[in-house]
Amino acid sequence: MKIIVDAMGGDNAPQAPVLGALQASEQLGVDIILVGRGEDILKVLQKNGRQELPKGVEIAHASQVVEICDDPANAFRRKKDSSLTVGLSLLKEGRGDGFVSAGSTGALLSAATLINKRIKGVRRAAMAPVVPTGNGGAVLIDCGANVKCPPEYLLQFAYMGSFYAEKLLGRENPKVGLLNIGAEPSKGTDLQVEVYPLLEAAGREGRINFVGNVEAREAVEGAVDVIVADGYAGNIFLKTMEGTGLFLAREIKKMFKKNLLTKLSALLVSGGLKEFKKIMSSGEVGGTALVGISKPVIKAHGSSDAYAIRNAVRQAVEYSQSGMIESIAAHIDQMRLEPLKKTQE
Amino acid sequence: MKIIVDAMGGDNAPQAPVLGALQASEQLGVDIILVGRGEDILKVLQKNGRQELPKGVEIAHASQVVEICDDPANAFRRKKDSSLTVGLSLLKEGRGDGFVSAGSTGALLSAATLINKRIKGVRRAAMAPVVPTGNGGAVLIDCGANVKCPPEYLLQFAYMGSFYAEKLLGRENPKVGLLNIGAEPSKGTDLQVEVYPLLEAAGREGRINFVGNVEAREAVEGAVDVIVADGYAGNIFLKTMEGTGLFLAREIKKMFKKNLLTKLSALLVSGGLKEFKKIMSSGEVGGTALVGISKPVIKAHGSSDAYAIRNAVRQAVEYSQSGMIESIAAHIDQMRLEPLKKTQE
Numbered sequence: 001m002k003i004i005v006d007a008m009g010g011d012n013a014p015q016a017p018v019l020g021a022l023q024a025s026e027q028l029g030v031d032i033i034l035v036g037r038g039e040d041i042l043k044v045l046q047k048n049g050r051q052e053l054p055k056g057v058e059i060a061h062a063s064q065v066v067e068i069c070d071d072p073a074n075a076f077r078r079k080k081d082s083s084l085t086v087g088l089s090l091l092k093e094g095r096g097d098g099f100v101s102a103g104s105t106g107a108l109l110s111a112a113t114l115i116n117k118r119i120k121g122v123r124r125a126a127m128a129p130v131v132p133t134g135n136g137g138a139v140l141i142d143c144g145a146n147v148k149c150p151p152e153y154l155l156q157f158a159y160m161g162s163f164y165a166e167k168l169l170g171r172e173n174p175k176v177g178l179l180n181i182g183a184e185p186s187k188g189t190d191l192q193v194e195v196y197p198l199l200e201a202a203g204r205e206g207r208i209n210f211v212g213n214v215e216a217r218e219a220v221e222g223a224v225d226v227i228v229a230d231g232y233a234g235n236i237f238l239k240t241m242e243g244t245g246l247f248l249a250r251e252i253k254k255m256f257k258k259n260l261l262t263k264l265s266a267l268l269v270s271g272g273l274k275e276f277k278k279i280m281s282s283g284e285v286g287g288t289a290l291v292g293i294s295k296p297v298i299k300a301h302g303s304s305d306a307y308a309i310r311n312a313v314r315q316a317v318e319y320s321q322s323g324m325i326e327s328i329a330a331h332i333d334q335m336r337l338e339p340l341k342k343t344q345e
Numbered sequence: 346m347k348i349i350v351d352a353m354g355g356d357n358a359p360q361a362p363v364l365g366a367l368q369a370s371e372q373l374g375v376d377i378i379l380v381g382r383g384e385d386i387l388k389v390l391q392k393n394g395r396q397e398l399p400k401g402v403e404i405a406h407a408s409q410v411v412e413i414c415d416d417p418a419n420a421f422r423r424k425k426d427s428s429l430t431v432g433l434s435l436l437k438e439g440r441g442d443g444f445v446s447a448g449s450t451g452a453l454l455s456a457a458t459l460i461n462k463r464i465k466g467v468r469r470a471a472m473a474p475v476v477p478t479g480n481g482g483a484v485l486i487d488c489g490a491n492v493k494c495p496p497e498y499l500l501q502f503a504y505m506g507s508f509y510a511e512k513l514l515g516r517e518n519p520k521v522g523l524l525n526i527g528a529e530p531s532k533g534t535d536l537q538v539e540v541y542p543l544l545e546a547a548g549r550e551g552r553i554n555f556v557g558n559v560e561a562r563e564a565v566e567g568a569v570d571v572i573v574a575d576g577y578a579g580n581i582f583l584k585t586m587e588g589t590g591l592f593l594a595r596e597i598k599k600m601f602k603k604n605l606l607t608k609l610s611a612l613l614v615s616g617g618l619k620e621f622k623k624i625m626s627s628g629e630v631g632g633t634a635l636v637g638i639s640k641p642v643i644k645a646h647g648s649s650d651a652y653a654i655r656n657a658v659r660q661a662v663e664y665s666q667s668g669m670i671e672s673i674a675a676h677i678d679q680m681r682l683e684p685l686k687k688t689q690e
Binding site for chain 2: 132133134144147148179181187188189190215216217218219220221222231232233235236237238239240241242243244245246247248250251252254255256258261262264265266268269272273275276279280
């Protein structure tokens with residue numbers, strides 16, 4: 001198993017991606033290709049007391065870096081020698097089993113779609129993070145890749161999310177819910193109203209375990225394994241969770257920092273506090289899979305530290321081994337409103 | 346100042362509304378009309394050791410109750426002698442200065458719109474709760490009353506929310522943000538893309554302080570005083586906050602309940618824990634104003650206890666005294682795409 005890591009992507013590059021990849025190599029036994037400016041990568045190694053590349057780790061030189069200010073749709077074409085373009089091309093050529101980047105989301109999504117292609121029949125790749133919920137996490141699909149969605153996109157998200165929950169989170173017969181503002185099929189915008197019967201039919205035929213609409217509150221509390229949403233609503237959901245977690249964590253910190261007694265209190269629950277932080281930390285999961293792309297591509301959070309990158313590499317390995325991509329390809333006819341064969345005729 | 350309270354609405358009726366109204370009467374010096382089944386109201390009083398109505402509190406008998414299973418759009422017409430219909434009719438006749446109910450949201454919204462009417466020129470009334478944020482709370486408008494919104498609705502929500510933040514939260518020149526998934530004006534669904542220039546123009550003319558798009562995370566952290574959203578997105582935002590708050594509160598409880606030492610720790614921060622609970626408690630604010638209706642109508646949370654009802658009564662008083670309704674009426678020409686005069690010609 002070999003994972004290609006974008007050494008130049010993210011707020012803490014090249015330090016975090018390089019060290020995170022090394023951690024993955026040492027702790028998980030994964031082979032690594034670090035893509036980026038060779039001299040910058042070697043500098044990080046030297047600064048951390050390593051005079052040579054560890055066994056199983058290689059460097060693929062790429063002289064350019066895609067910056068946040070680059071136009072996401074064209075960055076990979078304009079910067080043909082960027083770590084993004086070189087890394088995804090290596091993935092395409094089969095030189096690695098997955099790709100991890102903490103760089104620009106938009107550029108990664110465009111580049112992966114054009115270089116690595118979507119699985120045949122998949123209308124749009126989706127960003128599918130695992131969000132912390134009362135049932136130990138749920139797959140949110142989509143969370144921002146597709147703002148304007150016809151109903152078929154959401155039907156596909158439901159299937160793809162269901163495969164993800166089954167194969168990567170180990171959920172048997174995962175419960176799929178449509179993110180909405182009430183239980184009745186008539187609730188929501190035109191999109192939800194149109195998607196509901198499609199999901200219901202897929203459920204009736206035993207293809208997915210559709211449990212109906214799920215309200216945001218119940219979704220957080222753990223009512224479902226898969227939360228189906230268009231990219232706009234999914235993003236609002238994800239970012240509200242993040243914001244509320246940060247806001248409350250700050251309030252808790254204030255509470256513990258008030259005086260000597262409260263500081264003592266913090267010591268007494270320090271183990272619990274660590275657990276608590278873990279729940280809300282995006283770094284634990286690793287990153288967000290670009291589901292629907294024909295190869296494993298993981299977007300790590302822009303602010304990833306080495307530990308988060310290590311976990312994103314682990315996630316890429318798991319994604320590659322899960323059979324996700326094969327399952328999507330095998331079921332594509334069920335996932336389309338117009339069966340693929342007809343379209344090809 | 347006299348507030349009309351629906352004694353039969355909510356999960357804890359008539360107990361909570363009756364006792365909450367009495368608290369408001371005693372602690373805030375507000376006169377009260379309790380609307381509902383006289384015998385049920387008197388029973389609550391007797392059970393709580395009161396043989397007669399306190400001074401300043403009267404009962405308006407209504408024999409029927411709007412239930413959650415009633416069709417919201419027609420409940421108030423079908424049940425003409427319900428506490429909802431009778432209460433709002435008293436409000437219309439000027440017998441009280443505001444109305445508070447913890448009953449069905451949909452029924453209250455329909456009934457208030459048809460009995461008390463919208464302010465002339467207001468296209469749709471909005472549900473505008475004050476949500477807990479890093480800047481001490483922000484007005485979220487709308488949170489579910491209007492799922493399908495043409496751009497003009499959101500323009501009006503921005504103005505109405507701005508008046509609310511100024512007059513009820515005491516914010517000077519309140520910052521208005523459009524709930525979105527990125528900063529650029531091109532972000533979001535068609536609705537946000539169309540609304541952005543309208544809000545920008547209103548900002549340029551100095552009518553509102555439009556600060557641009559606001560992402561959900563920044564909104565929770567306190568970037569703006571007014572969060573403008575369609576009812577679908579606003580509801581996702583609100584319910585995700587609620588769910589995350591409940592989820593994390595449960596995790597914190599678990600952390601403190603682990604063993605004797607952690608229980609001791611909880612004692613040491615008990616004051617802080619109370620503050621923390623207050624932040625996320627909907628009962629502190631009172632309820633959600635139906636902004637755009639020509640009279641003050643406050644929807645209290647269905648699960649309100651007496652304290653939450655007391656606060657909803659306080660909120661109705663403040664709303665009535667704030668000049669909100671007068672301000673909306675005075676600025677209605679600025680809030681319409683087609684000026685009102687033209688429409689009337």
